[in-house]
Amino acid sequence: MDGQIVVVIGGSRGIGREVARQAQARGARVLVAARGAAALDELKQTLPGVATAQADAVDAAALAALFAPFERIDHIYQAAGVFVGGAAAEGDEAVYRQALEPRIWSIMHVVRAVRGKLRGSLTLTGGVSTDRPAPGAWITNIGTAAAEQSARALALDLAPVRVNAIAPGWTDTPMWDAILGASKAEAFADVAAKLPIGRIATASEAADAVLFLMNNAAITGEVVHIDGGHRLV
Numbered sequence: 001m002d003g004q005i006v007v008v009i010g011g012s013r014g015i016g017r018e019v020a021r022q023a024q025a026r027g028a029r030v031l032v033a034a035r036g037a038a039a040l041d042e043l044k045q046t047l048p049g050v051a052t053a054q055a056d057a058v059d060a061a062a063l064a065a066l067f068a069p070f071e072r073i074d075h076i077y078q079a080a081g082v083f084v085g086g087a088a089a090e091g092d093e094a095v096y097r098q099a100l101e102p103r104i105w106s107i108m109h110v111v112r113a114v115r116g117k118l119r120g121s122l123t124l125t126g127g128v129s130t131d132r133p134a135p136g137a138w139i140t141n142i143g144t145a146a147a148e149q150s151a152r153a154l155a156l157d158l159a160p161v162r163v164n165a166i167a168p169g170w171t172d173t174p175m176w177d178a179i180l181g182a183s184k185a186e187a188f189a190d191v192a193a194k195l196p197i198g199r200i201a202t203a204s205e206a207a208d209a210v211l212f213l214m215n216n217a218a219i220t221g222e223v224v225h226i227d228g229g230h231r232l233v
Contacts, residue, residue, distance in 0.1 A: 013175075023214075077214075084096060084140050107147070123164050128170075168227065169228055
């Protein structure tokens with residue numbers, strides 16, 4: 001990937017950070033954009049040479065400004081996404097909308113901001129909840145499905161730019177630290193015991209799939225599952 005330009009949206013931690021690390025290791029010039037200044041500062045310390053920018057993935061103006069200086073971009077990974085729990089019959093509609101913003105409207109904002117500039121691929125983030133909906137998280141289940149369907153639809157709309165998605169299962173990322181807190185280890189062990197591979201996937205393993213999709217020029221409109229076989233059990 002020598003000399004290629006890779007942009008990671010919403011990637012200051014977890015899978016996005018690993019994509020940045022692996023792309024840089026292959027010779028790419030990498031820019032990571034995310035909302036949190038502290039996380040971006042930490043990323044700059046751990047990945048010297050990776051450029052960073054503070055931008056909200058659901059802010060159309062911010063994304064337009066982010067991509068404006070570029071004449072060419074080779075690959076984009078859209079890592080932005082949140083887990084939102086709750087039942088459809090109750091709860092705060094505004095909170096539920098937060099699960100859809102990065103999975104639908106942010107993708108639209110990115111596509112519009114890079115029109116005529118993107119040369120290689122766009123990779124989106126779905127999830128195992130598309131095929132195995134999680135009880136009590138109906139809106140997150142819909143969000144991951146929307147991202148995966150966007151990959152199929154945009155593979156046609158943006159051709160010859162390639163568009164794909166990854167569908168991670170339970171993955172050891174900082175997102176779960178915030179959601180599960182002290183119960184994370186117990187919850188992970190419970191899930192791992194049910195998986196065919198017997199363990200939780202790592203962020204690095206999910207990032208491997210993103211790099212694969214960036215570099216295989218014959219793949220478009222596909223969803224790669226990194227769920228440890230969760231869909232099968």
